[in-house]
Amino acid sequence: MDPADWPQQLTDAVKSELVSRGPYEVKPDFTFPKNEDGRSFHHHVHRQLVNGEKIKRTWLMYSPKRDSLYCFCCKLFSQKAFKLSRHGFNYWKNCSETLKMHENSPEHTKNMGPWKELESRIRTGKTIDKVEMALIKTERRRWREVLTRLVAIIQSLAKRNIALRGTTDRLNAPNNGDFLKEVELMAQFDPVLKEHVAKVEGGANHTSYLGKIIQNEIIDCISERIVESIVSEIIQSKYFSIILDCTPDLSHKEQLLRV
Known part of the structure; x- marks a missing residue:
């Protein structure tokens, strides 16, 4: 940090x-x-x-x-x-x-x-609060497993150009978007997400990492890693080229979509 x-x-x-x-x-x-x-x-x-x-x-x-x-x-x-x-x-x-x-x-x-x-x-492993340290490590491992699955869901939706969010961030709501629907589906078969969803639905101010803010942060982290990988390949390459993709807007002016 x-x-x-x-x-x-x-x-x-x-x-x-x-x-x-x-x-x-x-x-x-x-x-x-x-x-x-x-x-x-x-x-x-x-x-x-x-x-x-x-x-x-x-x-x-x-x-x-x-x-x-x-x-x-x-x-x-x-x-x-x-x-x-x-x-x-x-x-x-x-x-x-x-x-x-x-x-x-x-x-x-x-x-x-x-x-x-x-x-x-x-x-x-000789700290005075050895039991507490073991609990902290277990909790850290659990969050790593949860976030690994959430990142995989976001990557899957992004590859298919599917929007993540709906009109609400609540689980099991009919209009909560594809991201939460994927979480609900995976929770039926995956014990890690099943336990996580149960804790979220149980309340008690439990952190969920299922809202729009964490979704945007994960997307930003993924994009940074992609850019780093592209830049690394460019630095190692002797030659490289840039392709520009444009499309006209409503006023018939060409707009750059991506590089």
């Missing part, structure tokens, strides 16, 4: 989940935006040891949403409010000196210990 999206209050369960994922990293081909004075962050921000060796600052995170830096362990465990732990740091002119001062500070050193200890306990 982008550190800008972290909740204000970090519970033990959230901390364990974030530590198990590790510090957020941007993609190697990410282009950092420039500020008003033309400066920007960059990928190669390493710590140089006294022997000249350069090592990666594994605790450092960059937030694309805020164009700011955060310290992973301090944002998780520090009780003090400073830029690298709360609001983010983006004063690029003195970036190297600030990072050097921070990693040598007592506060950072104090917070590195709980991070590495929790990381080790999670890896070896």
